[in-house]
């Protein structure tokens with residue numbers, strides 16, 4: 001029964017890793033602390049107006065837009081977005 005036991009453990013490990021991953025990702029995307037003067041993605045300067053408007057901002061506008069696009073493509077949970085685009 002060692003095989004079966006090991007299998008269960010592997011599945012549990014996978015679940016743990018997924019949850020941990022999701023938590024890490026959520027944390028990295030949460031605006032926290034000070035706004036950054038430079039984009040953490042491309043190192044371009046983030047305009048002061050954007051920093052003031054988005055507390056804890058870490059990405060410049062193009063990088064943020066790119067990330068939002070990717071998130072929609074991967075996550076697919078922004079259903080309202082696709083519905084709106086159909087109505088337009």
Ligand SMILES: [Zn+2]
Pocket residue numbers: 039040041042043044059060061062063064
């Ligand atoms: Zn950037």
